[in-house]
Amino acid sequence: MSQQDYKEDRRVVVDTRPIPLVILAKSYRFIIFLVAAVLFVVIIALPTPAGLGVAGQRALAAFVVCLILWVTRVIPLAVTSLLAIVLIPLLGILDSSEAFSLFGNQAVFFILGAFILAAALMKSGLSSRMALLFLRRFGSTPRSLLIGAMLVPALLSFLMPEHAVAAMMFPIILEVVHSLKLKPLKDNYGQALFLSMAWGAAIGGVATFLGGARNALAVGILKQSTGQFIGFFEWTIAVLPLVIVMLVIAHLIIGRFFPSQITDVKDAVVALENKNKKLGKMSLEERLIGLVMILTILAWVFLGGRYELATIAILAVVALFALQLVEWKDLEEYVNWGIILMYGGAITLGFALEKSGAASWLAKVTITSWAKSPFLVVALLALVSLLFTEGMSNAAVVAMLLPVGLGIGKQYGIDLRIMVFAIAVPAGLGFGLPMGNPPNAIAYSSGYINPRKMLTIGLILDLVAWSVFLIMIKIYWPLINIKF
């Protein structure tokens, strides 16, 4: 970047390593592009393997290019998705009208609707009010405040994207920490509060389509590729026990590794009270937004079978505008348009892999060739998803693994809903690294969290989450008629 490109809204970092290392690091993008281009050409030029058509081979080449770009993030995720949308017709895998029309998938519009609803909640201050209301009820002892710091974001993540919940909770927790005069990195209780917030939001985010948009993306890919569907209520019923167990375990683990050295949280309670007073009385705008939100969720639960979830979401958005509860400029501030583009491209690529037969072929030559049982396959995929999400975008993990996962599911005759859960749910449960989950990154930015401790305890929690997930598959899902 030169001084001409300098903008205040961009964070600037000066690389102080020796110049040869800097040059090497700078060449990283070029090397990645080169590797992607070479692999693309090689895959296209190789003789078509048995069991794979030319279209499948080309889809595989496009998939590899997108995979490299998604994982390395040398260009924004959304731009890689746009590349996928144009590569697919360019390579003759789908015709261009079909490829572009896939962007209009209902999952994309559901996500758009969910983002707009969340924007209305945040803009009106209703989400902050809810957070403060719940948190105040918990804040009598250090232990109960800690429970609140985890439970409140978890519950809010049922309704809003987890990153929005974490961003909203962050200043509240920061105020609590300041009021208790906790020192960054030194005081266990400060670390415990921020980790509770981050992990609570992440765990809550897997419970519904609203918490983690990747859930809706996964269902969108499933529907586009196979015609099968998972309803709003059905998803939550399947995942809720995992959420409850993980919240309890996460709280116990935090309590074990960050024993509190404080005995009194009166100052925090006062700070929360003051913050609540500043909000004043609940406005008519907040009440109406709350009403629209409740009606929308009820419609998703009870009318989800009759109407598309996206249809309900978009109607709710129209209602928000009709009642003048949001303005377009609010959406520009709160809605992450890039992620919507990213999801559209991922769905298109997933469909192309499925339709061209590349997904099935890839499944055959990878896991299917040596995995002996469907359970082992699912366990392995869940573990891969969990580990990948620590280092890369949750949505990219879903976009990358799900088409292959669906192919594997078909090979084994596994209920494809299991494959969706096995990939999408662990993709939201990265606890160890700041980049594992948006709430982790937000909590880490406080400066209170020791990264080494976060990694150690987070990885333990990753393994616990994986184990709980497998137990749930074995014991709970058969009870709700989700079987291998």
Next chain:
Amino acid sequence: MQKKAAIIENPALLKLELLSKGVRLDKSALKSEEIAQALEIGNRVSVPLELDMILPGNVLVNIAVQECLDKDSCYVLKNDNGEFYITNGVAKTRVWIVPPPKFYNQTTSSGALLAKIGRTYGNYLLITPSGACEFLSRDMACKYCDVEAKQTPDKSIDDVLETVEAALKEGAAEYICFNIGYADSEDGGIKQLLPYIKAVKDSFNALICIQAQPPASDEWVDMTYAAGVDSLAYNLEVFDPEIFGLIAPGKKRLVGRDRYFKALARAAKVFPSGAVVSNLIIGLEPVESTLKGIDALAAFGVVPTLPLFRPLPNGELTSYVKLSPEAIAPIFIHLEAALNKNKLSSSWINHFNIVVNAIDAHLFGGQTPVKKNWPSIFSAKKHNKLALNLRRRLRVRATDNNEPTGL
């Protein structure tokens, strides 16, 4: 007598004397065209007269013209048939007056006198875009500072650009140096300079230096470099912690001494070697303390600059440490050794004529001055602008906060 003669004969010692005591003009000097020009400019800008002068050995100095305060050691500038001499009554030495830049007499499109926008010191064009400083407004002014708390309008970017253009065109400056007072915000005041820096960098291929107070976060140090600044000064002024608090109460209370060291250490990592400097004013604290300060700063990778304290006419610092040139000279020899030990070059300040630099320090030991054609001593070709810009392009990364990390 011998001592007085020795000072006149050694240009580095003479520079020290002239910096601290100034010079008085003889009637013969007043008749010369160079002095007349300088006087005219001084009158138009309403600032005390200062003369840029070259002493034997290509030693640059900026001298205040003032009445003699100490009758025993007066320095007088004389003109003998077009040749200038400085004498202390015992001996005399030839000097060369650098005529004031021609651009001083020009005005900007808005009618402002260019000399009021920026002034040259050696090959530095010093511009203070805003007179605001919270040390002054909060009654915590540094005791050595002669800036008055007055509300002057900020200089416009257009006026600054016209001044820079005129100075560069004339060859009167190669470094554009911005000076800014303290602002009690995370950036410490640097934010105010950014539009000026951007405008100058966009319009000219010039080297930019700034003098500011350390920002509250290192992120602003990085941003300063990213914005196009080539050299930076966070001036500590005094090393001794106690004297620091007494002399610079605003610096101590609003910034903090530790913050100076932390910000300087970060800046030394971010900027090219030798491009981060910090003042330690000689005469405000015991010599031992100054020597410790030199060592501490140099160890961080910061080049100490050592201006001499000039007592203010009505200033509070009446009991400052009065040092003879012989007592001061070892400080500069120590400076040179500290720079060598830490492999630091003082090239960024070699042509800043209001301080004694390491090149001058060579002369304290009576070494032969480096032979140079004196007009060429202003050249800053040592600093390859292309290489400096390439370095910045390589080192600076911008992270887009809008990228949905981990979503």
